[in-house]
Amino acid sequence: MKNEINIGLLGYGVVGSGVATILHNHQEDLRHKLGVPVSIKKVVVKDLEKKRNGVISKEMFTTSLDEVLNDPEIDLVVEVMGGTSAAQEAIRRSLEAGKGVVTANKDVMAESGPELLKLADENKCDLLYEASVGGGIPLIRTLEDGLASDRITALTGIVNGTTNFILTKMKHENKTYEDALAEATELGFAEADPSADVDGIDAARKMVILASLSFSTEVRLDDVFVRGMKEIKDGDLQLAEQFGYTIKMAGSARKDEEGIEVAVEPVFFPNSHPLATVNNEFNAVYVYGDAVGETMFYGPGAGSMPTATSVTGDVVAACRNLLLGVNGKRLHAPQYERKVKSDDQKYARYFHRITVRDEVGVLTELTSIYSHHKASLATVVQDSELHEEGADLIFITHKISRQQHLDILQDLKDTPTVIDISSHYRVEGE
Amino acid sequence: MKNEINIGLLGYGVVGSGVATILHNHQEDLRHKLGVPVSIKKVVVKDLEKKRNGVISKEMFTTSLDEVLNDPEIDLVVEVMGGTSAAQEAIRRSLEAGKGVVTANKDVMAESGPELLKLADENKCDLLYEASVGGGIPLIRTLEDGLASDRITALTGIVNGTTNFILTKMKHENKTYEDALAEATELGFAEADPSADVDGIDAARKMVILASLSFSTEVRLDDVFVRGMKEIKDGDLQLAEQFGYTIKMAGSARKDEEGIEVAVEPVFFPNSHPLATVNNEFNAVYVYGDAVGETMFYGPGAGSMPTATSVTGDVVAACRNLLLGVNGKRLHAPQYERKVKSDDQKYARYFHRITVRDEVGVLTELTSIYSHHKASLATVVQDSELHEEGADLIFITHKISRQQHLDILQDLKDTPTVIDISSHYRVEGE
Structure with a gap:
């Protein structure tokens, strides 16, 4: 059995430095949990000259991905560089080099999840992605553990913090859409270009990830029916309230004998529904399982430390699998053929x-x-x-x-x- | 490394037979996850003559705990017999025999948790108890994983399904306490003697388990301030509603520099609080962590299959630890001295x-x-x-x-x- 695990970290932004800090601060605990020490050996960044604080010493930084890929002592790659094509490429090459990968990248997982997971299986590597959906909420792990002993039949969730923040401000503070969006941007909950959030694309990507996993089938972004929050007309929030409902931008996925349906759209939730009270930038996902019944998981949908906490959880899981020699045995291949409802x-x-x-x-x-x-x-x-x-x-x-x-x-x-x-x-x- | 894991199951009631079914139905998946087969070798019951359906063949049943304890091939004991003193004794003897234990027994864990966990550590065994709180909700595991990279500062939760069911019926269907209790009894949500539930003792036991773990300190049942639901007077539910509140029987635990406080009592929750909409027999626990912020976990608080699902999750975790050789390394010893607030x-x-x-x-x-x-x-x-x-x-x-x-x-x-x-x-x- 291995007597240590070394990590190559790709990216050292807010999430990357958070991961480094957590791994550093909890090294004793991790050694106890896993039986061997776990440490970061190299960190790949774009610019070596940038001033960086934190627990990583200067000589560990490099601009070369190859230095990580060609290092036989590095077992695990943590991708928190963000973006799409470069990140996708880095994950692909890491897996081909036989290294397990932990990623927080929802864009890559929604676009290329099935191919990358297949590649991971072929190379007997883990590819874990807890932080790609729901920030600090341990959703993917719970669904995977649940799947081992249950059949998930449906999911309903608020998986985009930006739109939920905007709707909360519109409903509870009578703000206009424009004012609420401006506040979200100011607080860092919305990007400079908020269209992926407000048009529902970000949520659709997350639903693709959740539905593929839950139903063990291929789900494509095109399969998701998407209506953005611009469909919410003046007075609708108040009108909904008159009838005892709250409007939320929600993702939903359902599977039965006829096939799957996945949607992201503004939905009327009865005020007595737990999702109706999920406010501000929070996320929550309602899961229906045959054995367990209804469960819901609620928490911060984004943010540096919540996301880093999820990434670290995946690192621990990947280390366990490496030590057990069961890495790359998650059975990613979809169990069911893709069948989308009309x-x-x-x-x-x-x-x-x-x-x-x-x-x-x-x-x-x-x-x-x-x-x-x-x-x-x-x-x-x-x-x-x-x-x-x-x-x-x-x-x-x-x-x-x-x-x-x-x-x-x-x-x-x-x-x-x-x-x-x-x-x-x-x-x-x- | 071991090439198989054998389990001794204590008890074959609704939870026990559920565990056997899940382990049987998912054996291929478990073998993939763990790299070795996992199977039940013996089942200890009181009465061999009782007619039993299910996946366990007749010759595997025994009335003798010693048969399990003296079998060197049995690595793990699953205690789902219920009750207190006999179960406590069986767990103690299993640990002394060097076998890991998974239990669903909240009474034993609240009463003797610290001693049993200490005994587990001394014998290098795991003692896992996910199913003891919150039925199918993966609370203990989430708190333990969270603890590895976060500091929990407070918990608030609805951890007793019976009282929540009664309060829901009283509020939403204007039933009297007596009628609501009768309905709960009829549906199997309340025991023949409901006093442990309605007086808050059941919830207090669960809060002892959650608070000890979250704050890594000793918490005694006596430390919990308890007010039962009989303190709720006629008209109070309606009065609360007038002011925008919902009354829930809730457990709360908090830790700061001055010490800990743990309580179970009827509480006014603002209607906008997620716990206000947790209805019927459902449980939910709100967790506040330094890094992750607020998270909430919601689901069925009891029931055969939800509980069996939690037990099986613990079995998988215990098997992993056994195979890694890190069993009994959970660092159960409380990190902080017991300090209760005045x-x-x-x-x-x-x-x-x-x-x-x-x-x-x-x-x-x-x-x-x-x-x-x-x-x-x-x-x-x-x-x-x-x-x-x-x-x-x-x-x-x-x-x-x-x-x-x-x-x-x-x-x-x-x-x-x-x-x-x-x-x-x-x-x-x-």
Whole structure:
């Protein structure tokens, strides 16, 4: 058995330096847990001249990835450099060099997860990626451990901190979208270009990672139905509250005999649902397992120390596997063939807000469209407050297929008394 | 290195048979994870004649614990027999025989945890107890992993499913305590004698386990301040709702330089707090860590399959340690000396509901008691609805010490215009 484990660290930014600090501060504990010492041997950075504080001595820094790849004493590579193509390439080459990899890179894992995991298996290496989803929340590990003794049937989660922060400020402090976004940017919760967050792409990447793992099947980014938060119209948050709901940007994934469905969209959650009270930059994922039932994991979705904590957890797991000689035995190959549901196989409740001309018989006209499409209604409300140009009608359906929902919206649009489909949402729950 | 791992299972009830089923159904996966096969070799039961279904063949059952203890091929004992003294004895003897132990027994772990963990260390054995708290929620493992790279400063949680079920039914279905308890009993969520649950003792045991582990210090059952749910008076749930709160039976544990405080009591949670929406028989624990910040873990607090899933997770962990030769290296010895806070070191907000004679000047008289004790008030409300014999005054304080709270209650009691201290609660939050 090995008598020590050496790590090559790629990147020394906020997460990388956090990982180095944790490994340094807890070295005694790690030696006790694993039976051998674990230490960082080399750190690959872009610029050697940059001033750096921390626990890594100057001579350990290098600009050459090859120095790590060609060092037979380095067993494990920790990729926290960020970005996409260079990081993907570094992970690929590390695995080909027979080194286990721990990464925090959700972009790479969502884009190239299946190929990289296959490559890891072929090279008998671990590829662990806990920190790629949900920052400090131990989600991937829990799903993997759960999978060993349970079958995951569905996931629903708030996996993007930026949009959740914006929605919280809009709801609880009556801020406009623009003001809330500005505050998120100022606090470092939103990027200079927030489009990946607000358009739902970041969340979609995370759902690809979670769904692939949970359902042991290939899930592509294209398989995810995505609606950004711009679909949330003025007054919708308050309207939702009137009906006892909170709007959240949520990811959802479900699997049954017919296939999988994965979506990221603004969703109406009943105020009594645990996800309705997940506020600010926090993340939370609800997991449904056959044996365990409902579980939820909540915590900070990002941040230096939470993310570094997750990376370190993966390092410990990878070291254990190396020492046991069971590295690269995670059985990554998807167990099930990719089978994506069509719109007439996806069932949910829907909320429709329709602006109509305030004419006699309009309600009958509209409800007959729902009947025609065999959609049964749970709630029908005519909003007393008139717009300049008409009245608002609210419909909440019982469960219907997404195809029924789309057909109804099309027929409503084609109705002369309908001025506008102001907004529509999926409603969580039975 | 060992080339197989054999288990002795103590008890074959709902949890035990679940464990056997999971180990049987997932044997291929376990062999891949660990590199060696894992199987149950003997099952100790009270009555050999009882008809049993499941994956264990008849000749593997025995009534003799010694058969397990004296079998050198058995590496690991799984105790799911329940009860206290016999189970405690079986765990002790297993550890003395040099066998690792996995247990789901919260009573034994709360009573004798420190001695048994010490004994485990002395015998270089693991003693794992994930299933003793929070059923299917991977709490202990998360806290232990978290501890390797973080410092836990506080925990707040709903750790008793019975009381949470009763409170949910009382709040959302307006049931009386008696009716809600009857329903809990019928559904199997409450024992025939529910006193350990409703009086808070079950929750106190779980908080002892969680606090000892999180703070690495000795915590005794006597250190836990316990108020049962009988302290919740008629109308309090509705009154809480009027002020934007939900009452939950909650455990809390906190550690700072002055020491630790652990309590189980009915608490006012703001409706926006994630624990306020944890309903029915579900459990959830909020964990505050220095590095990770706030995390929460939610799930079924009990039940056969959730609990069996947790036990199996521990079995996998214990097998890993055995194979690595790092069994019994968890450093169980408490790192910090036991130091329990006194009442003037415990700070919280409090809700007081006082029934008074409806006389001129009574409000001034009572608020002067708060001023006298230097307690600042966040909310003062005189309930418009008169009782037969008086009016209700509501006070919500800013943070005060528990000693101030007790002194104020005493002075209020001694005031002639005060008819009764109807109820009082700790209020969660700053």
